[in-house]
Amino acid sequence: MLSFTFSLFISLVVSHVAANPRPGRQNGTIRWVDCHENVPQPLQSTLNVTGTSFAGTLPKTLFCGEIDVPMDYTRPFDSATNNITVGFAMNRPRDPAGLLLYHAGGPGLDAASEAWFTALNISSDSAPFNLLQDFDLLAMNTRGLQFSNPLNCSFNTFFNNITFAFPSTKAEFDQYHAAMSKLFSSCGKNSTPKGIMNHTGTFEVVQDWDSIRAALGYEKVHFAGVSYGTFVSMEYVARFPERVGNFVLDAAIPHGAPFQEMITDQVGAINRLLLRADAFCLTDLTCPFHKQGNGSVVAAWDTLLARALKAPIPAAGCGEGKGCNTPVTPTDLRLGVSVIFRANPDFPLFNIALNESLHGDASLFAYQQQGDIRESIVTPLLCADFQVSGDLRTWEGFHNLSINSRVNDPHKIVYSQMWQIALMCGAWPFAVPAPSTISTELPLMLITSDFDLNLPTELTTFAWELTPKSVLVVRHGDDHTSILFPPPITPVQSIAVDFIRTGVLPGASSNEQVTVYPPGSTRGPIPGAYDVPTGSVAEDTSSIEDIR
Numbered sequence: 001m002l003s004f005t006f007s008l009f010i011s012l013v014v015s016h017v018a019a020n021p022r023p024g025r026q027n028g029t030i031r032w033v034d035c036h037e038n039v040p041q042p043l044q045s046t047l048n049v050t051g052t053s054f055a056g057t058l059p060k061t062l063f064c065g066e067i068d069v070p071m072d073y074t075r076p077f078d079s080a081t082n083n084i085t086v087g088f089a090m091n092r093p094r095d096p097a098g099l100l101l102y103h104a105g106g107p108g109l110d111a112a113s114e115a116w117f118t119a120l121n122i123s124s125d126s127a128p129f130n131l132l133q134d135f136d137l138l139a140m141n142t143r144g145l146q147f148s149n150p151l152n153c154s155f156n157t158f159f160n161n162i163t164f165a166f167p168s169t170k171a172e173f174d175q176y177h178a179a180m181s182k183l184f185s186s187c188g189k190n191s192t193p194k195g196i197m198n199h200t201g202t203f204e205v206v207q208d209w210d211s212i213r214a215a216l217g218y219e220k221v222h223f224a225g226v227s228y229g230t231f232v233s234m235e236y237v238a239r240f241p242e243r244v245g246n247f248v249l250d251a252a253i254p255h256g257a258p259f260q261e262m263i264t265d266q267v268g269a270i271n272r273l274l275l276r277a278d279a280f281c282l283t284d285l286t287c288p289f290h291k292q293g294n295g296s297v298v299a300a301w302d303t304l305l306a307r308a309l310k311a312p313i314p315a316a317g318c319g320e321g322k323g324c325n326t327p328v329t330p331t332d333l334r335l336g337v338s339v340i341f342r343a344n345p346d347f348p349l350f351n352i353a354l355n356e357s358l359h360g361d362a363s364l365f366a367y368q369q370q371g372d373i374r375e376s377i378v379t380p381l382l383c384a385d386f387q388v389s390g391d392l393r394t395w396e397g398f399h400n401l402s403i404n405s406r407v408n409d410p411h412k413i414v415y416s417q418m419w420q421i422a423l424m425c426g427a428w429p430f431a432v433p434a435p436s437t438i439s440t441e442l443p444l445m446l447i448t449s450d451f452d453l454n455l456p457t458e459l460t461t462f463a464w465e466l467t468p469k470s471v472l473v474v475r476h477g478d479d480h481t482s483i484l485f486p487p488p489i490t491p492v493q494s495i496a497v498d499f500i501r502t503g504v505l506p507g508a509s510s511n512e513q514v515t516v517y518p519p520g521s522t523r524g525p526i527p528g529a530y531d532v533p534t535g536s537v538a539e540d541t542s543s544i545e546d547i548r
């Protein structure tokens with residue numbers, strides 16, 4: 001469980017805010033632009049966009065807009081020296097029921113597509129928005145991304161000769177940090193306007209949101225967002241409480257949680273998922289370990305890791321030019337588990353990977369540099385928010401984080417993404433606000449799933465315990481996030497949609513799929529991995545097996 005040593009209920013305003021008034025705020029003006037020329041990157045291939053333009057017909061409710069905002073909100077807007085443009089897409093029905101803001105997470109995931117999906121009435125992976133088509137849906141791309149002053153960093157350059165996923169020695173740590181430093185300084189050198197790297201964080205993003213809200217003429221805004229979007233929305237809650245309507249925060253990453261706590265929780269979460277893979281195998285006739293019964297998947301992992309620690313395991317499908325490394329080291333295996341279990345864990349794939357590896361081919365666990373977040377827009381956006389300071393910037397301090405998380409790591413998986421964040425952001429050279437918890441008396445809805453790996457469920461509890469008027473909705477199942485599933489609508493999705501529509505928090509309830517904890521109550525223990533069903537009821541999916 002998370003614990004922290006500083007006071008629990010600090011005021012609504014976080015400390016770095018008080019020091020920075022907002023002279024740059026104003027009711028700016030929106031420039032409506034032609035959506036045909038502003039197609040979100042992830043949709044360009046779906047819509048057969050050639051060049052930059054879409055030639056087909058677009059729905060009348062789809063709008064694309066831009067607004068000029070201060071690069072640095074602590075100084076007044078100035079068209080020449082303190083001005084950047086952020087872009088967004090909206091679905092704008094006639095007589096909207098309110099303004100609903102969406103954040104796609106990441107940080108760095110495209111939000112604009114969601115407004116397109118909704119306007120085009122394409123059932124995307126997020127059924128709730130199909131049910132909220134009568135709201136003005138605002139989907140702004142975070143500054144640093146397409147439409148919003150994109151950063152220009154030299155990816156795929158500085159890690160070319162770094163083949164390991166995370167450092168196991170001081171020399172490797174230094175090599176990793178050096179590459180990270182070069183990457184960050186490339187962002188600083190190539191991005192415009194000059195100075196932007198000190199102003200790409202959540203501190204600014206929430207003001208961009210509020211600038212658009214004001215320009216649209218709304219007094220209040222509702223919010224539905226996942227993952228990293230919860231971090232940004234909590235900051236909005238702290239800074240603009242008078243603007244907060246009905247906020248749904250799904251899979252929370254709280255402000256002010258100490259790195260060590262987050263890492264220890266995440267190492268615990270991946271160990272839980274190993275047990276979930278075992279529980280899944282018990283009901284999966286095609287699982288290679290099915291006949292061996294309870295505990296066999298866990299035993300197979302322990303055996304495999306012990307073997308790899310003696311000698312790396314070949315990966316027949318990998319090697320020079322194949323995009324993955326061979327042989328597979330213990331480090332690769334540990335990262336590989338996380339890759340298969342993160343987001344929507346693929347238990348059938350994991351179980352097959354284990355069996356094949358024990359038969360001498362560890363290709364399914366092999367490290368793929370291309371897929372590593374270290375060389376993506378995620379890093380500069382994330383590191384602008386997460387201060388890694390003091391000892392944590394040294395090998396010893398960084399390494400200690402994983403030594404201390406061993407208490408939660410019976411299966412010696414070691415790696416966690418939070419730990420990688422501490423690693424990557426330890427080389428960040430630009431400004432970062434000091435960490436601080438956020439507490440509010442506003443009634444919010446927080447949602448989590450028991451077996452989330454990306455943001456372990458303890459983190460949502462941490463955030464919820466700082467918001468005494470809020471409800472906690474716990475989905476008993478797997479996956480990172482609970483509102484982004486395709487139709488048909490799930491119980492948790494209906495709960496979220498009803499709250500956004502009415503502002504009425506649900507009362508206490510509990511069944512096999514979901515437990516609702518009302519404000520001020522205490523969350524029960526996280527269920528055992530074998531005590532909650534796996535399969536479609538837990539929202540399990542697989543790339544290799546049809547799970548019904």
Ligand SMILES: *[C@@H]1O[C@H](CO)[C@@H](O)[C@H](O)[C@H]1NC(C)=O
Pocket residue numbers: 046047048056
């Ligand atoms: C894109 O092209 C494919 C094949 O050429 C076609 O089937 C599809 O309908 C097109 N999509 C749109 C949105 O035009």
Ligand SMILES: *[C@@H]1O[C@H](CO)[C@@H](O)[C@H](O)[C@H]1NC(C)=O
Pocket residue numbers: 068078079080083084085
């Ligand atoms: C902000 O800068 C952009 C790009 O240089 C320019 O087109 C725009 O007019 C400026 N905005 C204002 C309000 O001056």
Ligand SMILES: *[C@@H]1O[C@H](CO)[C@@H](O)[C@H](O)[C@H]1NC(C)=O
Pocket residue numbers: 121123133
């Ligand atoms: C969107 O599509 C669904 C079926 O997928 C349909 O029931 C609904 O009426 C459509 N909404 C609009 C606004 O066209």
Ligand SMILES: *[C@@H]1O[C@H](CO)[C@@H](O)[C@H](O)[C@H]1NC(C)=O
Pocket residue numbers: 158161175
């Ligand atoms: C990796 O490449 C960089 C230059 O990009 C060089 O400075 C460094 O020494 C190389 N490291 C190794 C281990 O080869």
Ligand SMILES: *[C@@H]1O[C@H](CO)[C@@H](O)[C@H](O)[C@H]1NC(C)=O
Pocket residue numbers: 152153190
């Ligand atoms: C990004 O920076 C590189 C290196 O300075 C430059 O060549 C390139 O044109 C820049 N890209 C954009 C889109 O500005």
Ligand SMILES: *[C@@H]1O[C@H](CO)[C@@H](O)[C@H](O)[C@H]1NC(C)=O
Pocket residue numbers: 188194195196197198430431
């Ligand atoms: C960021 O701010 C620091 C001072 O806090 C300054 O030294 C540095 O030059 C700034 N960096 C950029 C890229 O503007």
Ligand SMILES: *[C@@H]1O[C@H](CO)[C@@H](O)[C@H](O)[C@H]1NC(C)=O
Pocket residue numbers: 026027213214215217218219
């Ligand atoms: C616009 O700005 C004025 C003055 O700063 C403020 O009182 C008003 O609330 C703003 N309007 C909206 C919709 O935010």
Ligand SMILES: *[C@@H]1O[C@H](CO)[C@@H](O)[C@H](O)[C@H]1NC(C)=O
Pocket residue numbers: 287288289355356359
């Ligand atoms: C385990 O993997 C081996 C090698 O790929 C394969 O021959 C065997 O059929 C697999 N076992 C099961 C039960 O799937």
Ligand SMILES: *[C@@H]1O[C@H](CO)[C@@H](O)[C@H](O)[C@H]1NC(C)=O
Pocket residue numbers: 282294295530
């Ligand atoms: C499997 O074994 C674990 C202990 O290792 C136990 O907690 C769990 O209840 C067992 N599950 C089943 C379905 O037998």
Ligand SMILES: *[C@@H]1O[C@H](CO)[C@@H](O)[C@H](O)[C@H]1NC(C)=O
Pocket residue numbers: 391394396397400
């Ligand atoms: C690392 O942990 C050890 C043992 O707890 C402690 O003595 C040492 O000061 C720590 N070092 C750093 C840099 O945190």
